[in-house]
Amino acid sequence: MNYQLLHQISFYLMYACLTLALFISVERIVFFLHTLRHARALEGTVIGQSKSLDELAAHVGGQDNIPAEALRALIEERKQARTDEQMENLSQAIYLDLRAKLTRHLWVLDTIVTAAPLLGLLGTILGIIETFTSLASAGVSDPKGVSAGIGTALFATALGISTALFVLVFLNHFNDRVERISDHLKILILRISTQA
Template identity: 35%
Template sequence: MLNTLINYSIQSMGLIPLLAFIFLLGIAIIIERFMFFSRAVRAGKTLEHDLKLVDAANPDDAAKVAEHYKQTVQGELVKSAMKVKGKSEAVVEREIEETIMFQLPRLDRNLWILDTAVTLGPLLGLLGTIIGMVESFNVLGTSGTANPNGVTGGIGHALTATACGLTIAIICVIFLNYFNKRIRMTVNQFDLIKSLLVSRFAV
């Protein structure tokens, strides 16, 4: 099995190792983003509940909430609101909106790689298919039907590259759509948290 994979890698002109690298990179990003959004969405839900219990007249309540959620993207909104506590509604809202704009890039970090893998995987698979078919036709043209293993070997390389490319695309597109949904959910949480913060910290 290992010798077969090494043989495929060599005869694919490096496409199989490249596809394997893209696959492993995509899996690493999927794991990291999955953990990030699991924490972020869960923190957003509990933060909404905790903010409803905050007494605006008691600064210690808000400080405790900010400290508890300091490692989350939503916690940055609480910290920004505390900086302008007691200011007008417009000032508090503008400060929170600026913080939201700074936090948005954290939500879609590295997702462009998954988006690229969705397109690049099948294209590299197609290129591998072409290389495999050319290899088969070269063997067929050189030795005719006297070397059936050489012909079927090229077809096997072609199908392997296609399968690898499609597998990468399918996995990446599923999780890309999942993460995009999580981004929308987190942005909605931002809006609700902003409303809660403005109502409690603005005068």
């Protein structure tokens, strides 16, 4: 079995995880900034509005963002709700649908946080096996070679833990953004669903 190849593959997997996490993080940062800005603006419009619901729907008609989508869906669907219970169910359905869009791709970051230290540990084990295999075949003639092999093996653990910590910071930040935007969406949905 080629432990050196497996050791290198574990490094490539960790670098791939880090690259994927960076890509998702940048995309989610832009998405959350855009969505939070629109949610605040739309909430201000709804709170201070003197327009009818149809005028409000026309106001957000051309906008392509989650808060505007929530508002349009609620205004369009509220005509079919005959009772307060149906309106509440409709509001909850719209909220859950939009929350799913807010949390999109966060499961990947959560998986990377969990998997990166394990990949690092796997890389360390494979590196140590590789070092001991080369020691068994060549003998302990070069202590520097042994130290270098063990150092490379331990670097895998450090890389895995560093990747997990880095991604964990972004994941926690994104979960906070989801909660903030969700609060704004709840306010929008409640205000629209209670208007005549």
